[in-house]
Amino acid sequence: MEQRFSAIKHRATCLDNLMNQPEATPAEYARANKELRKLSGYVQLINELKAKQK
Known part of the structure; x- marks a missing residue:
């Protein structure tokens, strides 16, 4: 899970x-932004989980 x-x-x-x-081209920027928006919630949850584990 850590991996x-x-x-x-x-x-x-x-x-x-x-x-x-x-x-970065506008298309690359748009694609990266879209994927990053999806991942940002997960990253926030991961950071919160790690903070609670300490």
Whole structure:
């Protein structure tokens, strides 16, 4: 399960980096933004879960 959490957070970071690149095309930006919006709720839940486990 920890690997899955790590993979989700890593993907969100990659998408955020892609969106911040000036050479990203509008289509790439839109696709990354759409996927990042889907993942952001999961990332927030993962962070809350990890905080409770500490």
